[in-house]
Amino acid sequence: MNAATSQQTPAALHSRFDALDSLRRYGITIVFAILVVTMMITSPQFRTKGNFLNLLQQNSIIGILACGMTFAIILGGFDLSVGANAAMCSVVAAKIMIEVDIGLGIVAALIAGLMVGLFNGVLIAYVGVNPFVSTLGTMTIIRGLVFVYTNATPLFGVSFSFTRVGLGRSLGVPNPFWIFAAVALVLGALLGLTRFGQHIYAIGGNAVAARQMGINVKRTRLVVYAMIGVCAAISGIILVGQTATGQPAGALNYELTAIAAVIIGGATLSGGYGNLASTIVGVFLLGVVSNALNLFGVSPFWQPVATGSILVVAVAIDSAAARSARLVR
Amino acid sequence: MSESHVLTESPPVLQARDVSKEFGAVVALSDVSIDVYPGEIAGLVGDNGAGKSTLIKILSGVQSADRGTITLDGSSVHFTSPADARSAGIETVYQDLALAGNMTIWANIFLGRERTYGPPQLHLLDKRRMAQEAREMLERLDLNVPPINSTVASLSGGQRQAIAIARAAAWGSKVIILDEPTAALGVGETHAVEEVIVGLRDKGFGILMISHNLQQIDRLTDRIWVLRRGHMVDHCRKADTNLEEVVSLITGASRQFAKGLPA
Numbered sequence: 001m002n003a004a005t006s007q008q009t010p011a012a013l014h015s016r017f018d019a020l021d022s023l024r025r026y027g028i029t030i031v032f033a034i035l036v037v038t039m040m041i042t043s044p045q046f047r048t049k050g051n052f053l054n055l056l057q058q059n060s061i062i063g064i065l066a067c068g069m070t071f072a073i074i075l076g077g078f079d080l081s082v083g084a085n086a087a088m089c090s091v092v093a094a095k096i097m098i099e100v101d102i103g104l105g106i107v108a109a110l111i112a113g114l115m116v117g118l119f120n121g122v123l124i125a126y127v128g129v130n131p132f133v134s135t136l137g138t139m140t141i142i143r144g145l146v147f148v149y150t151n152a153t154p155l156f157g158v159s160f161s162f163t164r165v166g167l168g169r170s171l172g173v174p175n176p177f178w179i180f181a182a183v184a185l186v187l188g189a190l191l192g193l194t195r196f197g198q199h200i201y202a203i204g205g206n207a208v209a210a211r212q213m214g215i216n217v218k219r220t221r222l223v224v225y226a227m228i229g230v231c232a233a234i235s236g237i238i239l240v241g242q243t244a245t246g247q248p249a250g251a252l253n254y255e256l257t258a259i260a261a262v263i264i265g266g267a268t269l270s271g272g273y274g275n276l277a278s279t280i281v282g283v284f285l286l287g288v289v290s291n292a293l294n295l296f297g298v299s300p301f302w303q304p305v306a307t308g309s310i311l312v313v314a315v316a317i318d319s320a321a322a323r324s325a326r327l328v329r
Numbered sequence: 330m331s332e333s334h335v336l337t338e339s340p341p342v343l344q345a346r347d348v349s350k351e352f353g354a355v356v357a358l359s360d361v362s363i364d365v366y367p368g369e370i371a372g373l374v375g376d377n378g379a380g381k382s383t384l385i386k387i388l389s390g391v392q393s394a395d396r397g398t399i400t401l402d403g404s405s406v407h408f409t410s411p412a413d414a415r416s417a418g419i420e421t422v423y424q425d426l427a428l429a430g431n432m433t434i435w436a437n438i439f440l441g442r443e444r445t446y447g448p449p450q451l452h453l454l455d456k457r458r459m460a461q462e463a464r465e466m467l468e469r470l471d472l473n474v475p476p477i478n479s480t481v482a483s484l485s486g487g488q489r490q491a492i493a494i495a496r497a498a499a500w501g502s503k504v505i506i507l508d509e510p511t512a513a514l515g516v517g518e519t520h521a522v523e524e525v526i527v528g529l530r531d532k533g534f535g536i537l538m539i540s541h542n543l544q545q546i547d548r549l550t551d552r553i554w555v556l557r558r559g560h561m562v563d564h565c566r567k568a569d570t571n572l573e574e575v576v577s578l579i580t581g582a583s584r585q586f587a588k589g590l591p592a
Contacts, residue, residue, distance in 0.1 A: 193453055193454060194451065194452050194453055194454060195443045195445055195452035195453075195454060196452060197454075198436065198443055198454055199441075201429070201431060201432055201436075202429045202432060202436075202440055202441075204431065205429030205430055205431035205432055206427070206428065206429040206430065208427070209426070209427035209428055209429055209440065210429065210440070210441070212411065212423065212427040213427060213440040213441030213442070214411065214412045214415070214441040214442075215440070215441045272429070272430070272431035272432075273431055
């Protein structure tokens with residue numbers, strides 16, 4: 001009877017819609033590839049092994065935070081508290097490592113990060129507080145408490161052997177990158193291959209529909225924010241590993257860089273879109289740009305200018321592509 | 330359009346008897362009874378606030394009745410959630426389309442009922458199987474839609490409504506409840522969706538449809554049920570009545586169909 005198609009757009013338009021969709025999705029990867037190739041050609045320092053390892057070293061903490069952030073953004077929210085949470089976890093880890101034991105310090109930091117994540121999750125999923133408000137609140141509260149507790153001075157005295165985690169290498173590759181890679185693999189599989197990941201996309205796309213179809217929206221949101229808390233804790237532990245200190249002022253503004261990386265990767269703040277591979281491209285795009293500025297001797301004060309500009313341009317192009325996709329339909 | 334459709338004399342697949350629902354002092358439904366027969370479209374009409382939505386919410390498990398009984402296929406049922414109603418065989422298509430635009434057609438058809446493989450704790454998505462099964466489901470319903478991997482955002486309003494209705498039918502349910510299925514659609518798309526609805530009726534589903542569009546009620550339904558201020562004022566075979574009569578019952582100008590069915 002051909003009922004649903006009698007009036008509809010032909011298949012060609014669907015493929016054009018999907019083509020525009022793919023462009024939105026993979027455009028940033030193309031830009032990234034062009035950037036890297038250009039840098040390889042123009043800068044001999046860029047193409048050294050040392051510089052590549054440096055890139056991996058410098059972007060792993062942001063990368064871990066951005067992986068968690070991707071989940072929140074697909075859900076239609078975000079988490080501003082990850083930087084403060086990472087700083088708090090570095091202080092908790094350092095304190096316990098100094099006074100008790102390194103292993104216990106790691107466990108304590110993971111639990112502390114998880115607690116903050118659960119707190120955010122309960123506020124957002126069950127109390128119904130807007131993610132911006134609730135995570136802005138926890139961000140300022142946590143940062144304040146950490147400053148009060150430490151008097152805003154770093155906690156010295158962590159066994160120097162622990163810097164193996166933050167500065168050491170395995171198989172020639174910085175250890176923070178191995179940790180980042182493990183987090184990205186686990187979270188990528190969770191998001192792309194499991195029912196839980198599918199439900200995150202469904203909630204981000206249409207939370208009412210997800211609820212009507214029997215998906216536990218509240219629990220999914222809670223689990224996501226809890227998971228982000230654990231990502232912040234892992235970042236905090238690496239922070240300790242890089243300096244052998246607890247850093248109350250560490251990871252400052254990292255939440256914004258992480259959000260920028262996810263959005264540059266093609267996710268939308270309205271939710272429903274995004275994936276970990278694109279987020280990782282977004283992280284390294286920002287990383288390579290700041291590395292390039294560095295190599296060309298540009299003042300580091302220009303770096304946030306570059307990050308902000310890339311963010312605005314990426315979102316503007318994405319909005320234009322989304323508009324033409326709607327026109328196709 | 331369906332003048333030639335022969336009414337079945339099989340027993341109702343869904344029956345509500347003396348269903349009442351109060352919200353504080355407000356009586357939303359008072360001793361309402363309704364029957365939905367297999368292979369028939371029952372039209373539920375009434376003015377705004379007459380209780381249509383409340384009745385549908387009770388039948389689909391969103392709300393529970395204060396009093397009254399619901400029988401499905403002859404056995405009494407009690408729904409405490411929409412999932413209960415769905416697993417018993419009552420699927421509801423809401424006005425606001427319970428589809429996620431960012432996801433593919435197959436992902437929407439399997440929304441909340443994903444097929445998984447491997448160790449049960451991992452809940453790994455069986456994407457290929459879901460795409461294949463979704464394609465078969467739509468074929469069984471004679472529904473021609475764009476490729477199963479298209480995102481729903483790329484579909485027209487009519488195609489989306491067809492997918493939403495097909496999803497309800499695909500799950501092998503006995504009764505499909507449609508809340509204003511074409512309210513947001515243009516003329517051509519309305520026609521296409523109506524064909525889908527008639528197709529499902531011909532496959533033996535019992536269909537209960539709310540519509541404000543009385544021409545549509547006239548075109549599609551086999552029986553018409555009229556709610557007014559929480560009371561089921563009357564019901565009638567479509568063939569035995571006309572639009573003026575229905576309107577006068579909705580507005581309260583008359584109290585029963587001239588040739589009502591024996592109760």
